[in-house]
Amino acid sequence: MIKLTLNLQILIAALLGVAGGWAMHGLPADSETVQWSLYTANLIGTLFIDLLKMVMIPLVFCAIVTGIANLRQHSQMNTVWKTTLLFFATTTIIAIVIGLGATHIVQPGAGLHLDMFADAMQQFESRQLTLPEFFTQFLHGIFMNPFKALADGNIIAIVAFALVLGIALVMASDRYPQLLGLFEEGMTVCMQMINWIMRLAPFGIAALLFKLVATQDVSLFATLTKFILLVMGTTLLHGLVVLPALLYLLTRKRPLWFLRNAREALLTAFATSSSNATMPVTMRCTTQNMQVKPEIAGFVVPLGATVNMDGTALYEASAALFVAQLAGIDLSLGQQLVVCFTTMIAAMGAPGIPSAGMVTMVMVLQSVGLPAEAIAILLPIDRLLDTVRTAVNVEGDMIGSLVVQHVTESHSSS
16 A cells, blocks of 8 residues: 555545535525534544644744853854845745735725625624733733643743843853753654644645635625735745745745745644744744754744744735725825834734734824724635735745744855
C-alpha cells in the first residue's frame, strides 16, 4: 500500500470536506442525514480545535520565554526586534493599500443600497468604542495578572508577560539555568504533543470545511458576490504574490518551497479561521519543515499571531470603503488616511479567533462617521472570508520568521 504523507492526507481531506458540504445543499435542511452529518462534523472539528488550544497556551509561553532568553547578545536581540516589527508594519501597510485601491477601482457597492439591508441593520446592536477607549481597553488587556491570563487564554497578555520574563532571564545572565531549562523542556514536550495531534488533522480539517460549506447561505452570497470576490481576490493577491515576492527578494527562498513546507499550517488556518488555534501547527511547520531556529520562531510566530494581521487589515479597509459606497458617502483622501491608520491599529488589536475582524470593524467604521450598524451586512459572509484572511495572516507569520532569521544571520556574519 502507498503511504500518503501528512501534507497529502490533509489536502485530500480538505477537498473531501468541501465536496461533502456542497452535497448537503441538495438535501432538505431538516433531513436526518443533514442533521446527523452536521452533528458529527461539529463534534470532530471542535475536538480538533480544542486539542490545538489545549497545547497552545503552554507552547506560546515556553516558546517566547526561551526564544528571548536564548537571544543573549543584545545586538542580536535588537536585530530580531527591529526586523520583526518593520516587516510586520510594512506588509500590513501594503495589504491596506491593496484593499483600498482595489475597492476604489471595482466599486463593489455600486448598484446596492443600505436600505436593502434595513432589517438586518435594525436587529443588530453594536458596542461602539472611540479610538481612545479602544487604546485604554487594549492596554488594559495587555498588562494583567499572568495566572488569570493563562487561565483565560488571553494570548496578548501571555505574550506580554512572556516577553518580560524572557528579558529578565537575559538580564540575569546564567544565574537561572534550571528555570530556562524547564521552559526549554516544556517547549520540546509541547512540540511532541503537537506531532500527535497532527495525526488527527485530516479528520478535523475535513469536518470543519464540511460544516463551513454546508451551513453557508448561498442566496445571500449572490447579492454580495462582487464584494466577496473582490476581498478574496485581493487577499489571495497579497498571499500568493506580495508575501512570496518579499520572501524571495529578502531571502532567495522560492515560493513553491515555502508553500510545500507551509501547507499544513495554511490548511489548518483556512479550516479553523483562527491564528491562535493554528499556532501550534505554525510553529511545527516553521521549526521542523523550514528549519527556522526555535528561538527565532518562538518570538516571531506568537507575536505575529497577536499583532500581524495582513488579511484582517486588508479586509477591514476594503469593507469600510464598501460600506461608504453603500451609504453613498464619498470619503476624502484625509478620511481614507484615517481609515488606513485605524485599520492598522485595529488589526493589531484583533484577537486571533474566528471572525475577530468583526470585533474591531465597528471602530474602523466609526473613525470616518460610517454607520456602525452596517456591520450587520458583513456578518453573514464574514465566516467565509475569514478562512482566506486567516490563512494569509498565518502565512505572514511564517514568512516573517524566515526573513528575521535571514537578516539575523546576515547581521551576525558581517
